[in-house]
Amino acid sequence: MSNFIEEIIINDLKTGKYKNIVLRFPPEPNGYLHIGHAKAILLNYSLAKKYNGICNLRFDDTNPSTEDNEYVKAIVEDMKWLGWNGDIFFASDYFDIMLQAAIRLIKKGKAYVDTTSYEGIKLMRGDLNTKGTDSACRNFSVEKNLSLFQDMQLGKFENGEAVLRAKIDMSSPNMNMRDPVLYRVLNIAHHRKGDKYKVYPLYDFAHPIEDAIENVTHSCCSLEFENHRPLYDWVLAESGEWGSIPQQYEFARLNISGINLSKRELKKLVVDKLVSGWDDPRMPTLKGFRRRGYTASSLWDFCDKIGVAKSNSIVDIKMLESCIRDELNLTAKRVMVAIDPVELFIVNRSDKWKETVNFETVINSQVVASEKIEISNKIFIDRADFSIDPPPKYKRMQKNGNIRLKSAYIVHCEDYKLDKDGRVIQVLCSIIENSKSGEDISGVKASGVIHWVNSQSAVDIIVQQFNNLLDEQGVFNKKSVIRINAKMDKYALTHSGPFQFLRNGFYCKDACSSPKNLIFNQTVGLKDGYK
RNA sequence: AGGGGUGUCGCCAAGCGGUAAGGCAAUAGACUUUGACUCUAUCACUCAAAGGUUCAAAUCCUUUCACCCCUGCCA
Numbered sequence: 348m349s350n351f352i353e354e355i356i357i358n359d360l361k362t363g364k365y366k367n368i369v370l371r372f373p374p375e376p377n378g379y380l381h382i383g384h385a386k387a388i389l390l391n392y393s394l395a396k397k398y399n400g401i402c403n404l405r406f407d408d409t410n411p412s413t414e415d416n417e418y419v420k421a422i423v424e425d426m427k428w429l430g431w432n433g434d435i436f437f438a439s440d441y442f443d444i445m446l447q448a449a450i451r452l453i454k455k456g457k458a459y460v461d462t463t464s465y466e467g468i469k470l471m472r473g474d475l476n477t478k479g480t481d482s483a484c485r486n487f488s489v490e491k492n493l494s495l496f497q498d499m500q501l502g503k504f505e506n507g508e509a510v511l512r513a514k515i516d517m518s519s520p521n522m523n524m525r526d527p528v529l530y531r532v533l534n535i536a537h538h539r540k541g542d543k544y545k546v547y548p549l550y551d552f553a554h555p556i557e558d559a560i561e562n563v564t565h566s567c568c569s570l571e572f573e574n575h576r577p578l579y580d581w582v583l584a585e586s587g588e589w590g591s592i593p594q595q596y597e598f599a600r601l602n603i604s605g606i607n608l609s610k611r612e613l614k615k616l617v618v619d620k621l622v623s624g625w626d627d628p629r630m631p632t633l634k635g636f637r638r639r640g641y642t643a644s645s646l647w648d649f650c651d652k653i654g655v656a657k658s659n660s661i662v663d664i665k666m667l668e669s670c671i672r673d674e675l676n677l678t679a680k681r682v683m684v685a686i687d688p689v690e691l692f693i694v695n696r697s698d699k700w701k702e703t704v705n706f707e708t709v710i711n712s713q714v715v716a717s718e719k720i721e722i723s724n725k726i727f728i729d730r731a732d733f734s735i736d737p738p739p740k741y742k743r744m745q746k747n748g749n750i751r752l753k754s755a756y757i758v759h760c761e762d763y764k765l766d767k768d769g770r771v772i773q774v775l776c777s778i779i780e781n782s783k784s785g786e787d788i789s790g791v792k793a794s795g796v797i798h799w800v801n802s803q804s805a806v807d808i809i810v811q812q813f814n815n816l817l818d819e820q821g822v823f824n825k826k827s828v829i830r831i832n833a834k835m836d837k838y839a840l841t842h843s844g845p846f847q848f849l850r851n852g853f854y855c856k857d858a859c860s861s862p863k864n865l866i867f868n869q870t871v872g873l874k875d876g877y878k
Numbered sequence: 879a880g881g882g883g884u885g886u887c888g889c890c891a892a893g894c895g896g897u898a899a900g901g902c903a904a905u906a907g908a909c910u911u912u913g914a915c916u917c918u919a920u921c922a923c924u925c926a927a928a929g930g931u932u933c934a935a936a937u938c939c940u941u942u943c944a945c946c947c948c949u950g951c952c953a
Binding site: 349407409410413472477479506507510522525528531554570572576604652653656658662665666667672676681683709711754755757785795797851874876878 | 880881882883884885888889890891892894900901902903909910911912913914915916917945946947948949950951952953
């Protein structure tokens with residue numbers, strides 16, 4: 348699978364434009380990484396690995412008002428979890444170099460200090476159909492600009508009172524070229540630099556310099572920065588002698604149907620405590636996916652399959668689900684769990700009866716595991732596996748039907764009992780003699796197979812199933828998590844997971860699960876061929 | 879006529895002038911003591927539309943249409 352960026356790299360290597368490639372993933376530490384970031388990380392990292400290059404993690408920490416060390420820590424953790432390995436850099440460590448570059452620009456007459464108000468600058472920028480007008484400050488002398496910029500750095504201006512602007516073209520059809528702001532005054536402590544700096548560079552000025560300092564060769568970002576590329580190039584061309592000139596390339600960011608990846612929305616959910624945190628299993632953050640049972644390798648697989656291109660697109664969530672299913676199908680420990688359990692009582696066996704059966708896991712006709720479990724006259728089954736009024740083609744239990752209990756006997760359903768609300772509380776069955784799994788000479792044909800849990804060794808657990816966190820309008824979905832009581836055979840507790848709860852889905856133990864309060868998260872359901 | 883992008887199967891996505899890869903989904907069937915897995919088959923005479931160039935066009939040219947991005951001292 349190749350993409351247009353890889354083609355560029357192959358070509359640059361072939362023509363000798365670069366001997367070694369240097370890529371980077373440059374998050375701003377103002378939130379947690381989500382699956383959209385995984386696409387960018389995996390793009391950069393896998394290309395670096397494939398072509399013998401390197402991929403840095405660089406924190407683009409140029410705006411202290413939104414950033415925090417908590418995020419730095421979390422991002423590093425997530426990068427490691429994904430399997431990334433490389434050097435970590437901070438844009439804030441380059442602030443002095445950037446300041447020197449800004450001064451070079453001023454000396455060349457390519458930048459000036461503007462003391463016009465925020466509103467004034469906004470007005471003079473014009474709009475899409477109107478050219479901008481020059482600021483009165485545009486023709487300040489180099490000396491005056493130098494002095495003013497010095498004053499900005501010394502803290503002689505309040506926030507918003509002065510900015511350093513590039514002198515480019517106020518009539519450019521590209522709004523980004525209408526004398527963009529390079530530096531603003533921000534009297535805010537930086538999470539790494541404290542109050543050392545009073546001015547902070549803006550993305551458009553900082554980013555190309557960061558890339559150049561790290562000798563980045565291919566600077567990949569998302570589509571909305573296409574209009575910034577001319578400015579990226581301008582900064583590098585005008586601000587000094589950079590050893591290498593990186594090139595910016597843009598690709599479409601990830602969208603997945605049913606998943607909202609807006610950092611703002613996600614943060615709001617956390618702040619409003621509608622979710623348990625950034626790692627809530629419903630969150631599309633990497634920590635959320637991990638807690639939900641997704642593996643890093645399944646995310647790699649997913650990113651590989653969706654490709655990288657320039658067209659805005661929305662990937663079907665089924666694609667992601669298929670990736671994790673494919674992996675878990677091979678790794679998950681099969682367990683029978685009765686979800687929303689109903690008691691099944693065997694009428695033709697005594698209370699003292701118990702027998703051992705061989706529970707086998709078969710994948711693609713291969714027995715991959717075998718386990719001894721016990722059955723008695725009282726077991727639990729899924730409520731959904733019994734129906735008083737079965738729909739057409741129902742292959743589960745109904746009155747007078749014959750159903751195989753997985754790995755055990757075929758049973759005949761004699762009757763059922765309801766409580767006063769009409770809810771099934773007990774299903775009564777009789778074992779069909781000589782129908783035991785593996786030694787069945789009964790000649791009876793079961794219409795289906797269901798799983799079960801022996802009452803004597805059952806432990807209570809809670810399973811959590813998930814739906815979209817937000818609806819199309821971005822409103823919190825109160826049914827985004829459904830908690831259901833279930834019964835699980837305690838032998839399963841000796842395994843750490845991942846699990847496949849037979850005929851239901853893949854599950855993992857939740858981070859908050861404890862021996863007294865066992866909680867399992869549904870990573871993804873099994874495909875359901877029932878029509 | 880502001881500028882910059884993108885339009886190939888329901889959803890992603892290859893394709894780079896020589897006659898439409900692949901994945902997901904779907905459908906049909908086989909297998910099955912998981913309605914899972916696995917297997918087999920089907921699924922774009924057509925590439926946003928219309929013209930044109932060519933022996934040959936999704937690929938080149940022209941025009942049109944649709945959608946996305948840009949008027950932060952955010953990134």
